[in-house]
Amino acid sequence: MFSFVHKCLLLFSPEIAHSLGVFFLKIYQKLLVVFSKHNCRPAFSLKKGHSESLVFPNRLGLAAGFDKNAELFVGLSRFGFGFIEVGTVTPEAQEGNPKPRLWRVEPEGLINQMGFNNCGLKSFQNHLRRLRPFCSVPVLANIGKNKTTPNERAIEDYQILFKGLVNDVDGFVVNVSSPNTQGLRELQSVEFIEHIESAAPRKPVFVKLAPDLDSEQLIQLCRKVNESPRLSGIVLTNTSRAIAQRDYEKDQGGYSGEKLFERSLECVAVARENLKDGKCIIGVGGVNSPERAKKMLSQGADLIEVYTGFVYQGPKFIKNISQELSNQSFELSF
């Protein structure tokens, strides 16, 4: 049934297809919740002496931006994901950029300039509180600053989100790499990582970086993460402005999918060489087959995520990858 619905969705323009997908997922999820007699949430977070650890039942997650408002993750988790990233959420609700802002491009790629359209912290929190007891995998919140917040005050937005969500999620991803919020990528700096380290709660916290950084910048940021005991690791990568410009002559937006894989893989390899043991890498970008998933893991990613591959290939693709990865679990100490 899911394959049929997925094929039909691809007949529509990308943002309408997404809205229809959200509609069907909400119905599916409602049925799951109504027929769950009790909470099915196992304990992921384990106390181990003075430290804690978070257990991921398998290494394949859903990347940020699909469930922007944290209202679909219970349904999505049943497709076989080992964890789900929800968001990006900002303190206040915002509409994002004017439409059209999402395009399909050949081969198996997307260009988006959504601009953090989301329901804001309050509603996001309500959704999580209602649904999280029914979710059987860890949920990470991807957090960002509002468009109207200047960079000098950006840390305040991240502090509000850490504080507001700390009891509702299993970890955080700090998004400083979307190409669609003006100036956001300037926060990919050693100084801003210091601010994040000071604000981070006692939960796994990752920093998400762009594929358009050069290797020297990436190495510097890895060194800073090494010096930051509260940071668990890095998510590599967000969408690429460089590929959107070079191959599709788009001056705005970020490219995801097929062609991103090579650069994301390179970033993961550089990060693995420069991050110390115990720091975790979530590899994302152009993973659209079990072979690519395995390659990302062999280059040093501990966990992987997909977005565009899932959009093009549907739920079956998730089952295939997680089966190929033998549903191997992963334990993250923090």
Ligand SMILES: Cc1cc2nc3c(=O)[nH]c(=O)nc-3n(C[C@H](O)[C@H](O)[C@H](O)COP(=O)(O)O)c2cc1C
């Ligand atoms: C339509 C769309 C919306 C996205 N929104 C977000 C977002 O809100 N926050 C974020 O960190 N990444 C966002 N991303 C980036 C993805 O999480 C992911 O990093 C990127 O698409 C590369 O993975 P992929 O090639 O598997 O799609 C978005 C991607 C797409 C295509």
